[in-house]
Amino acid sequence: MADDLKRLDDLLAKYGQQHVLAHWGKLNAAQQRALKEQIGLADFSRLDEMHRAIAELKNPPRRDITPAPVVELDIPNFPYAPGREAAAAAKVGEDALLAGEVACLLVAGGQGTRLGFDGPKGCYPVMPLSGMTLFEVFARKLLRVGKVYGKTPPLYVMVSRQNEQATRAFFEKNKFFGLKDADVSFFAQGEMPALDTDGKLILEAPDRLFLGPDGHGGVLSALHKTGMLANMRKRGVAHISYFQVDNLQVPVADTAFLGLHITRRADVSLKVVRKTDPAERVGIFCLDHGKPSVVEYTEFSDEQSRQRAAGGRLAFWAGSIAVHAFSLAFLESLAGRGADLPLHAAFKKVPFIDATGRLVEPASPNAYKFERFVFDTLPLAKTVAALEVARDEQFLPLKNPDGPFGPEGVRNSYQRYWRAAAKLAWRLDPPAIEVDPLWCENAREFIALDPPPPRDASKPLRLPESNK
Ligand code: UTP
Numbered sequence: 001m002a003d004d005l006k007r008l009d010d011l012l013a014k015y016g017q018q019h020v021l022a023h024w025g026k027l028n029a030a031q032q033r034a035l036k037e038q039i040g041l042a043d044f045s046r047l048d049e050m051h052r053a054i055a056e057l058k059n060p061p062r063r064d065i066t067p068a069p070v071v072e073l074d075i076p077n078f079p080y081a082p083g084r085e086a087a088a089a090a091k092v093g094e095d096a097l098l099a100g101e102v103a104c105l106l107v108a109g110g111q112g113t114r115l116g117f118d119g120p121k122g123c124y125p126v127m128p129l130s131g132m133t134l135f136e137v138f139a140r141k142l143l144r145v146g147k148v149y150g151k152t153p154p155l156y157v158m159v160s161r162q163n164e165q166a167t168r169a170f171f172e173k174n175k176f177f178g179l180k181d182a183d184v185s186f187f188a189q190g191e192m193p194a195l196d197t198d199g200k201l202i203l204e205a206p207d208r209l210f211l212g213p214d215g216h217g218g219v220l221s222a223l224h225k226t227g228m229l230a231n232m233r234k235r236g237v238a239h240i241s242y243f244q245v246d247n248l249q250v251p252v253a254d255t256a257f258l259g260l261h262i263t264r265r266a267d268v269s270l271k272v273v274r275k276t277d278p279a280e281r282v283g284i285f286c287l288d289h290g291k292p293s294v295v296e297y298t299e300f301s302d303e304q305s306r307q308r309a310a311g312g313r314l315a316f317w318a319g320s321i322a323v324h325a326f327s328l329a330f331l332e333s334l335a336g337r338g339a340d341l342p343l344h345a346a347f348k349k350v351p352f353i354d355a356t357g358r359l360v361e362p363a364s365p366n367a368y369k370f371e372r373f374v375f376d377t378l379p380l381a382k383t384v385a386a387l388e389v390a391r392d393e394q395f396l397p398l399k400n401p402d403g404p405f406g407p408e409g410v411r412n413s414y415q416r417y418w419r420a421a422a423k424l425a426w427r428l429d430p431p432a433i434e435v436d437p438l439w440c441e442n443a444r445e446f447i448a449l450d451p452p453p454p455r456d457a458s459k460p461l462r463l464p465e466s467n468k
Pocket of ligand 1: 110213244
């Protein structure tokens with residue numbers, strides 16, 4: 001082991017990271033092996049990129065921001081109508097589904113720290129009456145697509161080291177919620193270490209470096225490295241519908257959106273909602289130096305956030321809701337070029353092992369964590385299409401333990417939307433409501449389905465009533 005120690009020490013010395021071995025003498029053989037393996041796997045060439053990301057955090061590059069074109073809602077009031085170009089393209093989206101050319105990509109590798117739920121966020125029992133989990137909601141949405149178009153899109157689920165096992169086990173225990181297990185693929189995203197303010201790698205245990213998931217933008221290299229891009233190609237997929245695990249109201253394969261994406265021959269498309277409060281903390285779709293981009297709210301000056309266009313509405317109103325369509329060929333070409341999305345640093349609290357071998361829980365931020373963002377694909381695309389959608393119809397993320405994006409807030413907003421549908425259809429206002437995602441996607445469809453009024457409108461209503 002003495003040779004090992006010398007070799008590791010030499011390697012780490014090249015990068016000024018010898019402190020990683022500070023507790024070597026106190027480790028048993030298995031722990032030494034584990035640490036040696038971790039050091040062997042670490043890609044130290046990334047340190048430069050990490051330092052660049054820290055420099056950018058401290059001194060952000062100058063932006064040159066102008067509003068970007070968006071296909072706006074045709075009818076902006078409930079139950080809404082999508083922009084005409086997208087509505088007219090819906091048939092093209094339907095054809096892609098009928099031809100089996102669409103795959104769904106669900107990113108679920110995040111740690112869900114804010115929510116504080118013990119388990120993968122997708123296992124959260126979010127539905128107001130049945131307690132159905134987010135994963136089951138998405139599975140039932142997929143089954144609905146299969147019911148309507150004869151083909152259920154394959155589902156690709158990005159997980160992380162921390163939640164892969166629990167996520168797989170949850171799907172298995174629940175028999176994939178009725179999906180074919182051959183149509184569900186899990187793949188693990190990459191990881192990044194953290195650096196303290198002296199540029200030293202953080203140890204989370206005497207024998208272990210801290211490693212955290214590399215952000216939703218890690219999806220690009222993870223799809224490539226795990227063979228999922230090749231798998232999609234083999235299955236005849238051409239278009240990818242991307243969504244996040246926390247958005248209860250997301251349509252998993254929206255034909256108008258896919259149609260717009262395909263007819264525009266876009267590499268990447270995105271959905272946006274209208275921001276009405278200048279202070280809202282949401283990334284904005286705009287042009288930066290003429291290139292389509294999502295720019296974080298933190299990078300907007302107060303003046304820019306409040307800027308008004310002719311007609312009085314906000315100039316930068318298009319809030320990104322992290323719903324995308326990708327062309328498979330575009331992702332393949334990025335991955336083929338070895339292009340990774342840029343790395344972003346964030347200054348966070350990261351527990352660490354100090355020089356004495358003690359675990360310290362810092363009271364304030366102490367280290368830089370690193371992530372890639374999926375919307376950084378936008379500036380790399382030749383063509384981008386953006387579609388406005390109604391916030392209450394399509395954007396309801398579960399993020400926090402309380403407040404509007406906590407479980408109660410989400411259940412309330414969910415029920416407000418569907419009660420509005422019930423009111424429009426029947427002039428009735430049930431005290432509580434839940435709609436099976438396998439049955440109906442949105443209020444427009446609800447009204448078109450023309451369901452018979454409930455047997456007893458004074459009771460909580462689960463639709464369709466024939467489910468019971
Ligand atoms: P968030 O940015 O909300 O992060 O992720 P999070 O990890 O879920 O929650 P917090 O910030 O710790 O509270 C948005 C989406 O991106 C996925 C999440 O699973 C979620 O669907 N994501 C995020 C990944 O798949 N991998 C990551 O490394 C980060």
